[in-house]
Amino acid sequence: MPQVVVLVADPDTALAADVSGALTARGVAVTSCRTGAEALVQAGRLAPDAVLLAASLPDIDAAEVVKAVHQVLPAPVLLGAGPADADAAVRALTAGAAAVVARPYRTSELLPYLDAVRSENPKGRLRF
Numbered sequence: 001m002p003q004v005v006v007l008v009a010d011p012d013t014a015l016a017a018d019v020s021g022a023l024t025a026r027g028v029a030v031t032s033c034r035t036g037a038e039a040l041v042q043a044g045r046l047a048p049d050a051v052l053l054a055a056s057l058p059d060i061d062a063a064e065v066v067k068a069v070h071q072v073l074p075a076p077v078l079l080g081a082g083p084a085d086a087d088a089a090v091r092a093l094t095a096g097a098a099a100v101v102a103r104p105y106r107t108s109e110l111l112p113y114l115d116a117v118r119s120e121n122p123k124g125r126l127r128f
Contacts, residue, residue, distance in 0.1 A: 003029040004118050005046060009039035009065070010054040010080065019052065019105040026107070028114060036060030043069050049117045051077045052110070054103060055085035055092065063091035070096050078113055080105055
């Protein structure tokens, strides 16, 4: 049975590793990268089912990444934002992000979004 494929773009390698491990344990295939430029390359290469994007990227504004992803993929983009990321979150939502989720990431918050992605592309349900 094919897995849901998620691209995680976060400059904090520890946060990316934590969320990647948690999602992988629940049957999600995860590829991680650290920059917006890498995210765009990986999105084109992988055609992920969803993208989890940190609000604070070192090279490209997250809203620009959201716009670019949507030009080539129908995948929803979830924006991970902390308390200082309100302006970036508004820009990303305006650019077409599907939702803003807490960063550091909470698997319990991400799984319902990813389960919806899986429901749209019937590949089975995620384990909670």
